[in-house]
Amino acid sequence: MHRMIVSCAVLLALTACSVNPVTGKRELTLVGEATEIQMGEQNYLPMRQSQGGEYDIDPLLSDYVQGVGQRLAAVSDRELPYEFVVLNNSVPNAWALPGGKIAINRGLLTELGSESELAAVLGHEIVHAAARHSARQMEQGMLLQGLVLATAVATSDSDYGNMAVGGAGVAAQLLSSRYGRSAELESDYYGMQYMARAGYNPEGAVSLQQTFVRLSEGRRTDWLSGLFASHPPSQERVDANLKTAAALPAGGESGEERYRRAMAKTMAAIPAYEAYEEGRKALADNNTALALQKAEAAIQQLPDEAHFYALRGDARLLDKKYDMAITNYDSAIRRRSEFFYYYLQRGRAYERTGNDVAAESDLEKSLTLLPTAPAHLTLGQIAARRGDRSRAIEHYRVVAQGEGEVAQQAQSDLVRLDVGENPGNYVQKRCDPGSDGNLVVSVRNATQLPLRNIAILVTYNDGSLQRQMERRVSGTLAAGAVASVATGLGPYAAGSACPVVISNAQVAE
Incomplete structure (x- = not known):
């Protein structure tokens, strides 16, 4: 004590x-x-x-x-x-x-x-x-x-x-x-x-x-x-x-x-929820036929449960039957109007049909209930299509911080949209003295995409004048790869300020 x-x-x-x-x-x-x-x-x-x-x-x-x-x-x-x-x-x-x-x-x-x-x-x-x-x-x-x-x-x-x-x-x-x-x-x-x-x-x-x-x-x-x-x-x-x-x-x-x-009522509903859980497992295994069968069985036993209609909608969405998916999400929302998932999935289905206005409305609604990676990613893609670059980047950055396929897609979309404007956010640099004592710049592709036309801008003193010199990395730099550029400028002391900015980069596609 x-x-x-x-x-x-x-x-x-x-x-x-x-x-x-x-x-x-x-x-x-x-x-x-x-x-x-x-x-x-x-x-x-x-x-x-x-x-x-x-x-x-x-x-x-x-x-x-x-x-x-x-x-x-x-x-x-x-x-x-x-x-x-x-x-x-x-x-x-x-x-x-x-x-x-x-x-x-x-x-x-x-x-x-x-x-x-x-x-x-x-x-x-x-x-x-x-x-x-x-x-x-x-x-x-x-x-x-x-x-x-x-x-x-x-x-x-x-x-x-x-x-x-x-x-x-x-x-x-x-x-x-x-x-x-x-x-x-x-x-x-x-x-x-x-x-x-x-x-x-x-x-x-x-x-x-x-x-x-x-x-x-x-x-x-x-x-x-x-x-x-x-x-x-x-x-x-x-x-x-x-x-x-x-x-x-x-x-x-x-x-x-x-x-x-x-x-009593909940115990009687156990078989319906068991069918639902089996349906979700089937869906995770891409077995949409079995998922639909289990969803139907669950609905027959407990027609008021909105989750069951969402399961049927998910199966239709996976089968690319978007209008049928939307109809099922409508059924879910009529039964439970304040659950994020139904709006998220209906918004994604609308986006697949090309109805960006309806998609954006549903996805924004889902975010008010629960911020999710799929909603932010899809909203970013919609914003990018209509030319709203800043809004798209805002959504992409939220998702790109995470892990998984959705995060990876957001990272790729973000790079494609922003690398031309802000190459230094995606290409890392390091300055070291070479064997001759002159400045050598190492650049690393910090993205998951191959990059080309990478350029560095070196600022140096030429007598009493400050000058700039551009050097380019030849060829394509693979994701995570490092390239070195000998500038011929020096002498450069280890630990000194790195007088370099990344001035250009493009996705190699």
Whole structure:
């Protein structure tokens, strides 16, 4: 404790010391509560969008989960603007953002057996928020990556569930990383305290962890990529929960029948979502016929689910049946009007038909919900076609910072559009003395495209006069390749200022 107080004093200029409202321990904090709450609020919408959107097929279930969460939040150790949402995602998972923004996936709800087990999950996540576990993860991410959460932008070109977004791009990575052993034990312990205070049977947390340990031994991939990635189960946690439960008052509500009633509609929909997931897997394998078959089966069972129509639209888009794709995205949007993916895909379909006006409208709408690489790339291409060079470059640069096929396409498009105006952004230079002591300039093609007509402009002193001399790199310089140009000017001392600018370059196509 003494060392912690000393550390707080030493770092006071950069950070602040505070007492953790859950544990009572003094700890260093990088941001105040207002900033912490703001971090959660800024990332809550993009995080929800990136992970399937809200599960709105059964509004009563969402109300039920919100009620259980608020019942626990009312007895927690920290007042925060708690919110609880059910996400339309089959992967078993739950997470908490700073400031009390908490989500649980449909795929985890279908694995629970009682309201007390639900309370155990939500109580655990409440502690992660209240004890600042999730905030500390985000703080570390901000320091390590040099990012403010609200400024990162999507660069993934994979399925929407994996698209990094805004602040959620950083947040999603951090929330899928493992909480430390102490944070998990702490959240289990205090979460059970909240359960008991709220009138729930804390044995629900014991049975929940026992189930998690059993499932982890089975190594189901959906669990390994979901909850277990960030909340690793262990026998140690089971034993700790048994000990905690023994010290708490016996009894309390289990709510098994109440939970069954609340989950009835969602449990009945499991086969429809299973068909949907099989359809998405078929689509990833370019098997559009099977994807369409699975989409039809899902729609027959649950015609109100918009995701199923989007799957059918994706299959039509892959088959280049753009008008049919648009019709299906229309159906999805009529059923769920505020989900980014439907607008993104309809915009891409419109662009393929040559309707840039409709495409741009849909793609811009998608960006307001979730910034993604495909939307920025397509908007850049549309802007380039109409001659809006600055707007195109703006979109391309956002995407070009990332990885994957979409990022590579953006990088290539950016080079083609901008290398003539700003060759120095794409060709690197280095100055060294040659064996004769004169200046030798090395140039490197920093793009993924071959370049030609690369020219350098050397500024040098000729007596009392300052002169310039241009030299050209002969032939084509391949992507990543380096060429040397002997200028004959000197003597040049190593480490001196490099008196060279890249004055010209063109894509060799």
